[in-house]
Amino acid sequence: MGTFDWNLDSGQMHLDATALEVLGLRPEEFTGTPAGLRPRLAPGEEARLDARVAQALKSGRGHYGAYVRSRDRDGSPGWTHIQGHILRDPHDRPYRIIGIIRDAAHDPGEPGAAGEMDEGRRRLTGVVERTTAILAHARTVNDVTDTLKDPEALGHLGAVSIMLGVVEGGRIHLVAEGRLGSYVPETEYTRIDAALPMSEAVRTLRPVYLGSREEFQQRYPVLWPYIEPLSVRSGVYLPLIAHGRPIGALGLLYTRDGDFTAEERNVLMALGSGIAQSLQRAILFEQEHDLAEGLQRAMLPRRIPEVAGARIAVRYRAARMGRDIGGDWYDVLPLGEGRVGVMIGDVEGHDTDAAAVMGQLRIALRAYVAEGHTPGVAMARASAFLRELETERFATCTYADIDLTTGMARLVRAGHLDPVVRRGDGSCHRIQVAGGLPLGLPARDPAGPGAAFGYGPGSGSEGTGYPVTSLELHPGDTLLLCTDGLTERPGGDSDTGMRELMEAVRDGPADVEELADVLCGLLGDSGGGDDMALLVLRRRGTPAPRGSGPLSHTLTPGAPDAPAMARHLIRAAVAAWGARDQSDGIELAADELMTNALVHTDGVGHVSMRLTADGRIRIEVEDTSSALPRRRAADDWEVSGRGLMLVDRLADDWGVGPRGGGKCVWCEFTIPAAPAPAPAPPDPSG
Structure with a gap:
């Protein structure tokens, strides 16, 4: 059992003589940094050890421990146990780790291997827990597929390719794949009765485990041409079951050899169950969203x-x-x-x-x-x-x-x-x-x-x-x-x-x-x-044909100057719009409409005049009475009854329309087009 002292600020690491002996390193071979341990660690162990240390530093723990696979100078395998104590400053910043390195190859009952198994179990369980927690927030199928392609989620399982298929009618629709360069290009849509592992998992409701390349070739010759050029050596296809029926399948491909242990199969089944529930929830959510949005748009x-x-x-x-x-x-x-x-x-x-x-x-x-x-x-x-x-x-x-x-x-x-x-x-x-x-x-x-x-x-x-x-x-x-x-x-x-x-x-x-x-x-x-x-x-950017903006004036009962003011504004607007010769007739017709509104109704009247797009002057008088005006024949001695007759004779068109609780009486006058300017006389000088 030896000791180490690791300065996190400088990156320098000191190993005592016993620690060097445990690792089989000569003093001149050690570089004085964590990277100097690499020659005596099995492939992949350095990354796993770094992840364990980083997790301890990030979580605020004061210590960590790990069993790692090591190699002697002659290449023979062994086990080494590393345990560290983390020192932090008053601001909780880690600055130093001191610990022990010991040979664990001869621990009773191979505790190094047991520790590795415990660590693997915790790692797999952690993947399931993290993935389930992430999928709990997934609201759409895209959210589910994004989670599956995230290296921080299922990537910890060691899979080099992840595929998700969704059952649509009698087919399986491949909706997600990852990682780049490792995707097995099964067709986007496959039949459930096809001789493919994903179809078999959906069809039988049982997972399909493939422990070797030979098994891929023998059981699924249709798929083998796509597997052969890849480094894939094993795989598993899990049925995704919700409420007793298959809704899809999940495929995971690995570069490792060998069959899956009972514990790995249990973890994978638990993972498939969680993904199935999230996928079912996402599918129902999208269906409900589409229905709700369709209802909204229909209204x-x-x-x-x-x-x-x-x-x-x-x-x-x-x-x-x-x-x-x-x-x-x-x-x-x-x-x-x-x-x-x-x-x-x-x-x-x-x-x-x-x-x-x-x-x-x-x-x-x-x-x-x-x-x-x-x-x-x-x-x-x-x-x-x-x-x-x-x-x-x-x-x-x-x-x-x-x-x-x-x-x-x-x-x-x-x-x-x-x-x-x-x-x-x-x-x-x-x-x-x-x-x-x-x-x-x-x-x-x-x-x-x-x-x-x-x-x-x-x-x-x-x-x-x-x-x-x-x-x-x-x-x-x-x-x-x-x-x-x-x-x-x-x-x-x-x-x-x-x-x-x-x-x-x-x-x-x-x-x-x-x-x-x-x-x-x-x-x-x-x-x-x-x-x-x-x-x-x-x-649209087309200005009014001529003249200025519209005229608007309120007629208040009991205000004797209101009609006179309106007549003055009408005459000025008519002149501005180039119809001065028609101002008498237009003013008379407007006066008759205003008089009817003031005499025959009890509320406030409103007169407006504007120039229409087709070159007509339109006068509108609104009042609060729903009684419609009517023309009647007045004899020579009657003092009323001639207003609408005058409007009919003077205006080119007139009418009446409802305005809520009242009405609008209107009339229109056509304005003659302005004459074209006379051509200039010829210049005598040529």
């Missing part, structure tokens, strides 16, 4: 309609947690006359109930918008609809009614993220949209606690609790609506996610499809803990 619009004047891209991405189904949605609704409605929302929760509520709420909000309700009224009715479902769920939502001809957008927000706009010059802004409570929550007094949510009257709120914010989108501007699944980051840091989103929008491509892909890439391959919906709309 979203099957296609996004083409909208003149804009390009629109949408994306939905499922979460990677829980049931992988949620309540995020988007929708696009053409409203005619150059208008489009876009919405995005998120129902609380990640389960099938959230998805079901989402589907009902999306259809309800879509119906309210299609009926002609203003954005604030549509949102208020959707909130009441969600309360009537009695689901105890709430939802956030943003809806925008956009006139693509003029670029005017009316936005309403219910507890949702503010939209983002990227202007044509590349600048990027979050739009502060006045907000109301999330849908489904009971309405509150605007002056009460709900004011913290932005609840309260505002422009266009109409007493609904959902104020409307106006925004102008210029040609080339991009509007982005998303749910919080796009901005949430691990640890709940939404500010970081929002900064990343704004940077990606600002620096991203102009094409909406490409930009949507870039934004989805912020989540990475694994996704996040929440599902995500995204809608990107870019107004």
